Amino acid sequence: MTYEGLRTLLVALDVFRPVLTEPGFRNFIVLFAGWVQTGGRHAVTQALVETAVPGREHHEKYHRFFSRGTWSPDELGHRLFDWIASLSSAESQIRIALDDTLATKKGEHVYGIGSHLDAVRSTKLVKTFAFGHVWVMLCVVVSVPFSIRPWALPVLFRLYRNKKECKGKGDVHSKKTQLAREMIDVVAGWAGKRRLWLSMDCAYCNDTVMRNLPESVVVFGTMRPDAVLTAAPFPKQPDKGKKGQRRGGRPPVRGKLLPKPETLAKDAQHPWLTCKATLYGKTETVYYKELSAQWYRACGAQLLRIIVVRVDSGRIGLRVFFCTDLSLSVRQILEGYADLWSIEVCFRDLKQLLGFGV
Secondary structure (H helix, E strand, O other): OOHHHHHHHHHHHHHHHHHOOHHHHHHHHHHHHHHHHOOOOOOHHHHHHHOOOOOOOOOHHHHHHHHOOOOOHHHHHHHHHHHHHHOOOOOOOEEEEEEEEEEEOOOOOOOOOEEEEOOOOOOOOOOOEEEEEEEEEEEEEEOOOOOOOOEEEEEEEEEEOOHHHHHHHOOOOOOHHHHHHHHHHHHHHHHOOOOEEEEEOHHHOOHHHHOOOOOOEEEEEEOOOOOOEEOOOOOOOOOEOOOOOEOOOOOOOOOOEEOOHHHHHHOOOOOOEEEEEEEOOEEEEEEEEEEEEEOHHHHOOOEEEEEEEEOOOOOOOEEEEEEOOOOOOHHHHHHHHHOOHHHHHHHHHHHHOOOOOO
């Protein structure tokens, strides 16, 4: 990196100054400058070596920045979120993505460590487990002029601890979905009236996350091909008794049963439609069928726009996507969900290039 490039980065970091003490901000600048120049494992000690700090100051105060610092990660994330939001118009939506990742780690005294399913190395037949930390992250997805792909920037994260680890420490156990919903509510409060386009996979498209979401949050998600779907209910008609009096009763919240996505895909009476969409950097022709329905088990009585997509390669056969905004086009829904891939690339870069989880 050139001197001018590093200088520009350091000036941009001034956005974090209000949530750090003056000494803390100076330590933060030193650590960041060393971290950017570090190759290989991005440890604190190596970052200090790159800035030639050990010859002038004791390294312990920089380690204390993380272990005993008074700053809050959520406040840093808030400042970053506000800065990103300020770069776009107030009428435009803010794209966010949510997922979790396993960072393998060992050590008897490492806080929060536990045995977790390694989704990357597991198959349907063989489940692989590994010791480490599972982080649930919420990222802002941004487009930058120097790259053709979108980038995911983490602004919120929560450490998931399994039941055994929480029980041993006497702490309350929280599911990944509960941590995810907590972060969604936090970022919705930051955004105010700005719309949030949230992309997440089927692991988080459930009752815990989806029920009673803020109105500003538009979800792009997936569902199982055998999901039970229902139509919107008809208004209940007055039920008159013998004396012309209306009987009481709860108004219906679900309508009649509709074909499951896999059934709709096989129905020859509903032909496949086509559209063009730019997915993962390529413009492709997509074959799809669509319907509006309730997925009551996960989303309650809310109507969803559901897109059944035919997959001609591999063994999947079809994918089912949905969106909570009925006004969006098929292309917008598919491209909105494709934003989720940027967080997977973020996880890869963090682990392979920046030493996250080492």
